[in-house]
Amino acid sequence: MDEESVDELLFKDCDFSSDLLKQLNGLRQNKILTDVSLCASAWEVPCHRNVLASSSLYFRAMFCNNFRESGEAKVHLKGIDAAALEQIVLYVYTGEVRITAERVLPLMEAASMLQYPKLFEACSSYLQSQLTPSNCLGLLRLSDILSCETLKKKAREVALKYFPEVASSADLKELCVLELTDYLGDDELCGEEEKVFEALMVWVKHDVETRKRHMQELLKQVRLQYVHPAFFYHFIASDTLLQTSPACQAILETAKRQMFSFYNTSVPDLKPLCHIPPRNSYQDFLILLGGRKDNQQTTRDVLLYNEQTGQWQDLAKLPTRLYKASAVTLHRSVYVIGGKAVRAGKSLVSPNVYIFSLKLNQWRLGEPMLVARYSHRSTAHKNFIFSIGGLGDKQEGMGSMERYDSICNVWENMASMPVGVLHPAVAVKDQRLYLFGGEDIMQNPVRLIQVYHISRNTWFKMETRMIKNVCAPAVVLGEWIVIVGGYTRRILAYDPQSNKFVKCADMKDRRMHHGAAVIGKKLYVTGGRRLTVDCSIEDSDSFDCYDPETDTWTSLGQLPHKLFDHACLTLQCIPHIANFP
Known part of the structure; x- marks a missing residue:
């Protein structure tokens, strides 16, 4: 019968295996019934062939086939460290072995040769726990020699993750x-x-x-x-x-x-570099800085949003309170330009430039502008920052533009815009700088697109009824320049090639003084002020995302606090080497 009888008892002695090993080890230590000695260098140890053959495919092949060693009283194992062989034999008869930094490498080599895979992986796990930037390249090479994929994978992960430290190690030179x-x-x-x-x-x-x-x-x-x-x-x-x-x-x-070069790089005599994306270790972060917080005074706060975790965190504060400064990212740094510096209840229009390193989480003072200005706009292109228009220290409207050369660390005057405007939407696309709308000194909307040809240092303007934005940001999203709100819910996508506008899905509210930035292929809009149905103005802490593929908006919750007139930027960095608090 297949089923057990009710009057049967299946007895299992859980200690039998361990007791048997103890008895076998006692027999080995007393050289009772041993029939072979394993030899390494001048060291030898008596063992039982049947125990060795049962523990390893290597010894089974040796003793259970017509090999010479199957009948010899002594088997010499070349290339095996004597101390490691002693550890192997102890492991065979007890199931235990003590792995230390001094013993692990010869023990791992012996386990590999004699085919003890579990012991081999135990040595690998030990080495993985000991991995550091200073030894990972050496262990990576060892893993290749021993064909240990688990150690190889982990050592490579450490080498790649801690590259700056690994690059300084002596092993790199070898x-x-x-x-x-x-x-x-x-x-x-x-x-x-x-x-x-x-x-x-x-x-x-x-x-x-x-x-x-x-x-x-x-x-x-x-x-x-x-x-x-x-x-x-x-x-x-x-x-x-x-x-x-x-x-x-x-x-x-x-x-x-x-x-x-400012010129188009597709000329016949210039072979383009292959477009290789940045390494996967780089990550885009959303940075919010300055602005008016909770309808109170201008803040020095700097916030970082991690899209992968959905978390906000504080970074090093701005060196001073700045009202209506402009900000751009260039070469993985943030440049905060001009503004009204607020100190002890007094405000002074500033030409200063403050530069923030996310890697160091520190601010430093940069080369100041030629002219102090605020309520201006700035944008970056290649190695340059363009600072445009705004108000001067006597509240005069300015149509001038200056350019910062990040290589030579100098500012220089460029051609002035055709019509001086405040708070336009600004973006750079295809070697041209675009100013959309804005307002004049009397706060009247300006229905213009002003275009600056960067390589020629010349401007031209185009009138259009489509433009009526004030205090709105613009971003480059794919092949389009997107103008985000500005006393309106409307989102307009502009195609510079065809000089045509396409209307996108509206925002929920009529917004102005808000921020906008692109991460990946999506648009993020932060804070600002909104017009209610009864035309009153409210500060906002909304945080929304627009997906151009589906032409839809999604709420991402709220900012840590209500905020407007702030800078909203995308900054690329390697999280592991950045000095986040």
Whole structure:
């Protein structure tokens, strides 16, 4: 019968296996019934063939087939450390082994050779727990030698995540060119491209005569389009060793022309750089700074929104309270420009520029503008910041524009706009700077599109009935420039190629003095002021997202507080190396 009888008892001795091992180990220690000795160097230990064959496929093949060792009294195991073999035998007879930093490598090698996979993985787990930026490259190489995929995966993760520290280790200099190329070209590498360049040059200069022939191949791993232009200009393009390689010079010349030229880079004699996205370790963050908080005085607060976690956190505060300053992002830094500086109840129109590093979570003072201004607009293009219009220290309207060169660290006057306006929507697309609408000094809406040709330093204007925005931001979303509200719920998408507008889904409220920025392919709109149905004005803490693919709006909840006249920017950074509080 298949079923147990009711009067039967199945007895299981849970301690039987462990007791049996203890007895076998006692027999081994007393050399009772042992029939083979394992030898490594001058060390040997008596064992039982049947126990060894039962514990390992390696010994089963050795003792259960017609190999010479199957009948020998002593088996010499070459290439195995004696202490490691002793640990292996102890493991076979007790199921236990003590893994330490001094013993783990020879023990792992022995476990690999003698085919004890669980012990091998235990050694791998131990090494994974000991991984640091200083030893991960060495253990990565060891994992290749031992064919240990779990250790290889973990060691590579550490090497990529802590790249700045790993790049400073001595092990980096010992990599072969294939290993270094594979490492520096990995999308998951958590490091800025400037550091990638420095790492490859340290490797080359460790043995210049042998390694300089690999410079071209390695230079291709540096994503030059994401290098800070000042670093490129002063350190990469002028490097004497790279200048000895015509192939490297050709790569740098192409990059230089595309990074620094205002002109269209699709000319026939200029081969474009392959479009390579930034490494996966980079992440876009939403930054809100300054503005009026909870309808009180101008705030110094700086907030960061992490789209992946949906959380807000405070960053280092602005150095001073600034009313109606402008702000842009350039080269992974935030530039806060001009504004009215509020100190001890007094306000002074400021020409100052404050620069924020998300990596350091610190502010520093930059090169001041030529003219103090507030209620102006600023935008960035390539290596330049354009600061446009606004009000001067005598409350006069200004039609002037100045440009900051981030490479030379200087401001210079550029051509003035045709019509001086306050609070226009501003964006740059296809080598042109667009000003949409705004208001004149008497606060009348201006129905104009003013276009600045960047390379020619010239303006022209176009009248249009479609434009009637004031205190509205504009963003570039794909091939469109999107004008977001401005005393209206209306969202307009402008196509510079056809000079046509397309109406998008309306916002819920009529908004102005709000912020807008793009992350990925979506538009985020923050705070501002809204007009109610009875035409009163309320401050807002709303936080909304627009998806152009579905032409729909989604509420993301509320900001930490009500906020308007603030800057809303997208800033790219590597979270792991940023000094977040």
